[in-house]
Structures are given as structure tokens and as C-alpha cells.
Amino acid sequence: MTKSTAILGLGAMGEAITRAAAAKGHHLRAWNRTPRTIDGIDVEMSATVEDSTRNADIVVVCVRNHEISRTVIDRIPATNTSGVLINFSTGTPTDTVDSAALAAARGVRYVTGAMMVPTSMVGTEHCSALYAGAEEDLTAAQPILDALGGSSDIVGNDHSMPPALDLAMLDIYFSGMYAYLHAAALAAAHGVEPAAFLPYARGIVDTLGGSLPASTTSLRHRRYDQGDARLDMCLSFLTHIVESSHQAGIDPGLAEHVRAASARALDHWPAATDWDVVAEKFLGESRSRPRMADTGQ
Ligand SMILES: NC(=O)c1ccc[n+]([C@@H]2O[C@H](COP(=O)([O-])OP(=O)(O)OC[C@H]3O[C@@H](n4cnc5c(N)ncnc54)[C@H](OP(=O)(O)O)[C@@H]3O)[C@@H](O)[C@H]2O)c1
CATH class of the missing domain: 1.10.1040.10 (N-(1-d-carboxylethyl)-l-norvaline Dehydrogenase; domain 2)
Known part of the structure; x- marks a missing residue:
């Protein structure tokens, strides 16, 4: 079934994830702080976090750090939290636990991701990423894990571990x-x-x-x-x-x-x-x- 996926953050890594998801047929909506477009793929740009996350099955957050990602998560309205959110922003173990706690407090289903390869490998058999989260949230996130290709190493439910x-x-x-x-x-x-x-x-x-x-x-x-x-x-x-x-x-x-x-x-x-x-x-x-x-x- 086609997944409706929102990408929040279109830096080099956010764009690579978007391209990999597009190649696997995800229906994509994206938001970036600075408006921009991505050539060559079908992605609908949204002006706000609220618009991009409406009815999304999967929400990917990929911004500079966790402090910023928490400001982004804070902007997801309570009406848009039926999907699962995967946060690929890099941070410390304390950061990722804090972001997971914020997501839980806002009723957002949440997975911590850590991308361990450069952008050129995303969407290829050489991609490698670590994930932590509750089993049902990881299952809901599986279509994006599959789209990224390579190996997905699930390390349990401790958000500090990736x-x-x-x-x-x-x-x-x-x-x-x-x-x-x-x-x-x-x-x-x-x-x-x-x-x-x-x-x-x-x-x-x-x-x-x-x-x-x-x-x-x-x-x-x-x-x-x-x-x-x-x-x-x-x-x-x-x-x-x-x-x-x-x-x-x-x-x-x-x-x-x-x-x-x-x-x-x-x-x-x-x-x-x-x-x-x-x-x-x-x-x-x-x-x-x-x-x-x-x-x-
Ligand atoms: N690139 C890699 O090879 C790689 C590999 C592994 C992990 N990662 C991780 O992936 C994450 C994203 O990396 P990246 O390569 O895409 O580049 P980045 O320069 O770390 O992040 C750029 C993204 O963060 C956004 N951003 C920065 N400050 C913001 C703010 N105050 N509010 C909202 N958005 C803000 C940028 O928006 P604007 O366009 O508006 O500036 C852009 O979407 C990082 O945590 C990085 O450590 C990257």
C-alpha cells in the first residue's frame, strides 16, 4: 500500500531520505525552514509543519540537531499524530531520550534513528542505520526503513542506544x-x-x-x-x-x-x-x- 510520508528537514540527509522514499513509491510531502524544491521527484512542498504532517502515515524529522528537532515536533498539531515519527537528527543519548519524552508527552508515536552512512549510500544496499522504539512503532515505520535500503539494526526500546x-x-x-x-x-x-x-x-x-x-x-x-x-x-x-x-x-x-x-x-x-x-x-x-x-x- 502506498505510504503517505512527511519529511521535515530538507538538508543533504533529508533530501537523500526523500529521494529514497520516492524511489519506493511513497507519497511525499515535505517542509523545510527555508523554502526549497527538489528536482526530479514528485514531492509536494508544504509551507508549515502542520500542513506537511496532515494524514501522514510516517513522519521523518531530519534537522541539524535534537534541540531544533524538538521545536519541530512541538509544531505538530495533536490532530496530526496518528502516524509514526522517526527522528534521524543527530544528538547525544540525553538528547534522544529528551526528544522521545517530548514526543510521548504530545502523543506522537516515536522511533529514534541514527544514520551511519553518508547521503550517497542512502537508498542503496550499503545504507546502514540504527533504530530504537516500541515494537509496534518500529513495525509502523518499516516502510521507510525498507525504502532506505541496506541494513536496519533495531537495538531495542532504549532511545539512548542509537x-x-x-x-x-x-x-x-x-x-x-x-x-x-x-x-x-x-x-x-x-x-x-x-x-x-x-x-x-x-x-x-x-x-x-x-x-x-x-x-x-x-x-x-x-x-x-x-x-x-x-x-x-x-x-x-x-x-x-x-x-x-x-x-x-x-x-x-x-x-x-x-x-x-x-x-x-x-x-x-x-x-x-x-x-x-x-x-x-x-x-x-x-x-x-x-x-x-x-x-x-
Ligand atoms: N549529511 C550526512 O552525511 C549525515 C550523515 C549521518 C547523519 N546526519 C545527520 O542528519 C541531520 C541532518 O543533516 P544534513 O546533512 O541534512 O545537514 P545539516 O546541516 O546538519 O541540517 C540541515 C537541516 O537542518 C535544518 N535546520 C537547521 N537549523 C534549523 C532551525 N533552527 N530550525 C529549523 N530547521 C533548521 C536546515 O534547514 P534550512 O535549510 O532552513 O537551513 C536543514 O533542513 C543532522 O543531524 C546530521 O548529523 C547527516
Whole structure:
């Protein structure tokens, strides 16, 4: 059956979602703060949130952040809340819980979404998104999940979980990309062109991926005795990176931060302890309560 879908927010991601829904035959109405049009697809533009959400089976909100998305949800009249709303705006776990609470208070059926791919992958088999919500709301939202393509990972009814996972992954992404950009500059300072460095960079990223299961075991048991990478040896590596950065006239960036963390760990732990004992500082500071099942790795 054709779904009537309202899209609130037509930035790059809102437009990508709109195009994917159009390709699957959704009947589309859209609103954006700044009036605009989308070429090449059939989408009716509305001047207000009220108009665009009237009789919608599904409402997608995709704006800059959750604070803004709450102002948008607030504008949905009580008469327009029969459909399910999926909020793809990025925020913190606290943000997404607050937005879900607002939706509940206004009688809006609500799903938290976290899009984990760039716009070019939306609507393709490479799309990947996380969702949380009540089972019946997720079922009602299924036509838009299907339209987006790829994998839809439903993580339960805890609205803090999609951003918790999304932001943890982005933490790896941005730290990794920043380290890569620094490493490429360090290599370039010694005459290695970025293209010549690329295969080496890819190789070490693969090595990092291969190291994660052993580190996961260490974190799970809070034991750092697998003997792969001694703390004192790793501190020496990091000191070399920092020194060679200074010699090349480059800010050592993250390497100095990691070196200092490793030196502090060496004050507290035997030199032969695995390097990933640096995690103990984070674990000591964290106010976490385990809520997602341990897969037994
Ligand atoms: N782009 C990506 O690759 C990507 C990937 C994953 C997740 N996301 C998330 O998707 C969400 C949307 O991202 P985006 O790429 O479309 O671009 P964006 O620049 O983050 O958001 C643009 C949208 O937010 C609206 N907006 C901004 N301030 C507003 C306000 N005060 N009131 C009402 N609407 C306002 C814009 O309206 P105007 O046109 O009027 O400015 C536009 O519709 C973000 O939370 C982003 O983190 C994006």
C-alpha cells in the first residue's frame, strides 16, 4: 500500500531520505525552514509543519540537531499524530531520550534513528542505520526503513542506544582520520607522497581491526596480560612519534595525548602489562551501567 510520508528537514540527509522514499513509491510531502524544491521527484512542498504532517502515515524529522528537532515536533498539531515519527537528527543519548519524552508527552508515536552512512549510500544496499522504539512503532515505520535500503539494526526500546553506538563509532572514525592526516603529514615531511603512503595506512588500519577482539577480551575481564604489546615498549613507540613530529616541525597532535596517557599508566602498572591497560582510566571515570548484551567474546 502506498505510504503517505512527511519529511521535515530538507538538508543533504533529508533530501537523500526523500529521494529514497520516492524511489519506493511513497507519497511525499515535505517542509523545510527555508523554502526549497527538489528536482526530479514528485514531492509536494508544504509551507508549515502542520500542513506537511496532515494524514501522514510516517513522519521523518531530519534537522541539524535534537534541540531544533524538538521545536519541530512541538509544531505538530495533536490532530496530526496518528502516524509514526522517526527522528534521524543527530544528538547525544540525553538528547534522544529528551526528544522521545517530548514526543510521548504530545502523543506522537516515536522511533529514534541514527544514520551511519553518508547521503550517497542512502537508498542503496550499503545504507546502514540504527533504530530504537516500541515494537509496534518500529513495525509502523518499516516502510521507510525498507525504502532506505541496506541494513536496519533495531537495538531495542532504549532511545539512548542509537546515538550511544553511533557516537562511539564516530569517536573511532574521527580519531582515526585525524591520526591518518597527521601520519600522512609526518610521512610527507620525509618525502613520502600521500599516494605512496596509502597502502601502508590501509595496512595499519587492517592491523587495528585485527587487534580489536583481543582488546575486547581485555576490557571484558579487565585483565591486560595477553602479552602482545608491553606498556613500556608502546610508550617508546609513542615517544618516537612525538619526537619525530617535533623534528619535522609538526604538532604531535593525538600522539602526544596518547603518549602522556601511556606514561601515566606506567606509573601505576608493571612495564610488562599490555598497553591497552590505558583503558583503566576511562573505565574508572565512567558512570556506565551495562545495558547491551555481551556477546561472549
Ligand atoms: N549529511 C550526512 O552525511 C549525515 C550523515 C549521518 C547523519 N546526519 C545527520 O542528519 C541531520 C541532518 O543533516 P544534513 O546533512 O541534512 O545537514 P545539516 O546541516 O546538519 O541540517 C540541515 C537541516 O537542518 C535544518 N535546520 C537547521 N537549523 C534549523 C532551525 N533552527 N530550525 C529549523 N530547521 C533548521 C536546515 O534547514 P534550512 O535549510 O532552513 O537551513 C536543514 O533542513 C543532522 O543531524 C546530521 O548529523 C547527516
